[in-house]
Amino acid sequence: xxxxxxxxxxxxxxxxxxxxxxxxxxxxxxxxxxxxxxxxxxxxxxxxxxxxxxxxxxxxxxxxxxxxxxxxxxxxxxxxxxxxxxxxxxxxxxxxxxxxxxxxxxxxxxxxxxxxxxxxxxxxxxxxxxxxxxxxxxxxxxxxxxxxxxxxxxxxxxxxxxxxxxxxxxxxxxxxxxxxxxxxxxxxxxxxxxxx
Amino acid sequence: xxxxxxxxxxxxxxxxxxxxxxxxxxxxxxxxxxxxxxxxxxxxxxxxxxxxxxxxxxxxxxxxxxxxxxxxxxxxxxxxxxxxxxxxxxxxxxxxxxxxxxxxxxxxxxxxxxxxxxxxxxxxxxxxxxxxxxxxxxxxxxxxxxxxxxxxxxxxxxxxxxxxxxxxxxxxxxxxxxxxxxxxxxxxxxxxxxxxxxxxxxxxxxxxxxxxxxxxxxxxxxxxxxxxxxxxxxxxxxxxxxxxxxxxxxxxxxxxxxxxxxxxxxxxxxxxxxxxxxxxxxxxxxxxxxxxxxxxxxxxxxxxxxxxxxxxxxxxxxxxxxxxxxxxxxxxxxxxxxxxxxxxxxxxxxxxxxxxxxxxxxxxxxxxxxxxxxxxxxxxxxxxxxxxxxxxxxxxxxxxxxxxxxxxxxxxxxxxxxxxxxxxxxxxxxxxxxxxxxxxxxxxxxxxxxxxxxxxxxxxxxxxxxxxxxxxxxxxxxxxxxxxxxxxxxxxxxxxxxxxxxxxxx
Numbered sequence: 101x102x103x104x105x106x107x108x109x110x111x112x113x114x115x116x117x118x119x120x121x122x123x124x125x126x127x128x129x130x131x132x133x134x135x136x137x138x139x140x141x142x143x144x145x146x147x148x149x150x151x152x153x154x155x156x157x158x159x160x161x162x163x164x165x166x167x168x169x170x171x172x173x174x175x176x177x178x179x180x181x182x183x184x185x186x187x188x189x190x191x192x193x194x195x196x197x198x199x200x201x202x203x204x205x206x207x208x209x210x211x212x213x214x215x216x217x218x219x220x221x222x223x224x225x226x227x228x229x230x231x232x233x234x235x236x237x238x239x240x241x242x243x244x245x246x247x248x249x250x251x252x253x254x255x256x257x258x259x260x261x262x263x264x265x266x267x268x269x270x271x272x273x274x275x276x277x278x279x280x281x282x283x284x285x286x287x288x289x290x291x292x293x294x295x296x
Numbered sequence: 297x298x299x300x301x302x303x304x305x306x307x308x309x310x311x312x313x314x315x316x317x318x319x320x321x322x323x324x325x326x327x328x329x330x331x332x333x334x335x336x337x338x339x340x341x342x343x344x345x346x347x348x349x350x351x352x353x354x355x356x357x358x359x360x361x362x363x364x365x366x367x368x369x370x371x372x373x374x375x376x377x378x379x380x381x382x383x384x385x386x387x388x389x390x391x392x393x394x395x396x397x398x399x400x401x402x403x404x405x406x407x408x409x410x411x412x413x414x415x416x417x418x419x420x421x422x423x424x425x426x427x428x429x430x431x432x433x434x435x436x437x438x439x440x441x442x443x444x445x446x447x448x449x450x451x452x453x454x455x456x457x458x459x460x461x462x463x464x465x466x467x468x469x470x471x472x473x474x475x476x477x478x479x480x481x482x483x484x485x486x487x488x489x490x491x492x493x494x495x496x497x498x499x500x501x502x503x504x505x506x507x508x509x510x511x512x513x514x515x516x517x518x519x520x521x522x523x524x525x526x527x528x529x530x531x532x533x534x535x536x537x538x539x540x541x542x543x544x545x546x547x548x549x550x551x552x553x554x555x556x557x558x559x560x561x562x563x564x565x566x567x568x569x570x571x572x573x574x575x576x577x578x579x580x581x582x583x584x585x586x587x588x589x590x591x592x593x594x595x596x597x598x599x600x601x602x603x604x605x606x607x608x609x610x611x612x613x614x615x616x617x618x619x620x621x622x623x624x625x626x627x628x629x630x631x632x633x634x635x636x637x638x639x640x641x642x643x644x645x646x647x648x649x650x651x652x653x654x655x656x657x658x659x660x661x662x663x664x665x666x667x668x669x670x671x672x673x674x675x676x677x678x679x680x681x682x683x684x685x686x687x688x689x690x691x692x693x694x695x696x697x698x699x700x701x702x703x704x705x706x707x708x709x710x711x712x713x714x715x716x717x718x719x720x721x722x723x724x725x726x727x728x729x730x731x732x733x734x735x736x737x738x739x740x741x742x743x744x745x746x747x748x749x750x751x752x753x754x755x756x757x758x759x760x761x762x763x764x765x766x767x768x769x770x771x772x773x774x775x776x777x778x779x780x781x782x783x784x785x786x787x788x789x790x791x792x793x794x795x796x797x798x799x800x801x802x
Contacts, residue, residue, distance in 0.1 A: 160369030
């Protein structure tokens, strides 16, 4: 009778010990898992919304602006969401350029208020056309230097970030224009290697 | 036995260029908690400024610099995709796919495995990649010319973009032809130099010196040498004693420069002076006739007011005043002049071109005043038409209306370079430089043409100089003197530039 009582108490102790061990292991695993997860979440921002089977991540880009004081090239690095689709990437890079620089030493050479209306690519993904709103022309201060600076900013940004693109055409409200302010021709497609 | 076992590891270290700490049998270096921070620079050749970023030495005893993946993707224009479950980073941008795993030396690029000497390291919220990964794996996979200067801690992208790619010399019955293949349409000018040489200046050209040296001299051409200047590549063509005159023209839309050296007439004594003919591609200013007639084009006019500057100044008025001053200065030096407008009148660009061509001008100067997005930019800039179209190979060759200026691009470049030197020396306005572009106004002019943006109306200093009668006349005098020097064959000398070779403006 006493032996049965002792063996029952022993089993209880064994059960409690096993349960405690299992609980401790589970808590240790959970602690490890969540602490690992928390670190990884901050590792890289995966901000693009992925569709089934698509990559989603960020893309390092360089935006070309002008130095406020000298007018020479000033660039800024940004990280933008991407799904590895050329049309989306091209649009997001140009839109980031239109938003202007964040640094105090740089200035935008695209007239403020200019919007990107459309991005077009040919079937071989080597020729692009960017359609801007009319502010690109109506808001432009004019002058050969300023016109070339606008072209350097837009075409330089496209050429640098998309090395596989061969040409880029600029449209304003869906149609080609001869110049932005009366001096530099912009009616024909630009060969991007000249602007790289 | 131990040596044999270590041999592959030593080879791996040597191949990767990484100084692995192989000491006392230890081949895995120790990971430092935060690493040693360094400043790494990246230099680009396409006019971009040098950028700096943080690099780290993450392993003890190993001088392998690590860069954060955020910087790597910006430098190499890549998208990055992080898989937190597998701790795997995928790099991609419409091209090769590269997969790296934190802590693993294995890198997979387009399905092929590569081994790094040291693994990527997850640190401070990013994955840090060893420099070897950039220079040995990523850059070649992306076809990105990239070199790493470990001493200076600088990544160099590309090299000078060579566009004068290949030279070929062919011999004919009584002539020798040099063909220069260019990567893009380039303007040029060939002039007879001293001691039986021809100097061929290719504007905007960056010459492949090795390719040129490999070219075997033959026939009437005894040697080729090249020199690289900022604005042009200069190729010196040494000629044999039997050489006579030469002719130069462009083919293939300006991508092929053809220079033919003819043998001197039979029986003629060897003549040390080369009789040059510049052909249709690059006639000299006033080369075949004296430089007498100068067309001055005050930009804008009438309803087209041009830039609106400080205190209500209008570009059309400012440049008209400068044009009248320039006209007076040129007339005083014996030139015939034409103003495309002498009042507040509208003129279409084609009308201006037609006026200038009908006048039989030998030189066209278009005067403008610049604008900018803020009031800080200042200075004077010179613009010429960039080469680009087929300019025909002979006097009867068909040249489209919109490509006539191509024939004069070399001469215009030469004049603009000389003018730039004189303007810098005069120190009236800061000189920003000489730029080639595509300008509708200049396309149809059958004479060398230069567009001058004489300061920024949006800048108080520049606008003040253009308003001041004395300064404006001094500027006009420098322009007129440059034209007179061209007529008289007096190019600017270092003495014209002054001691420091620069002008600063006031």
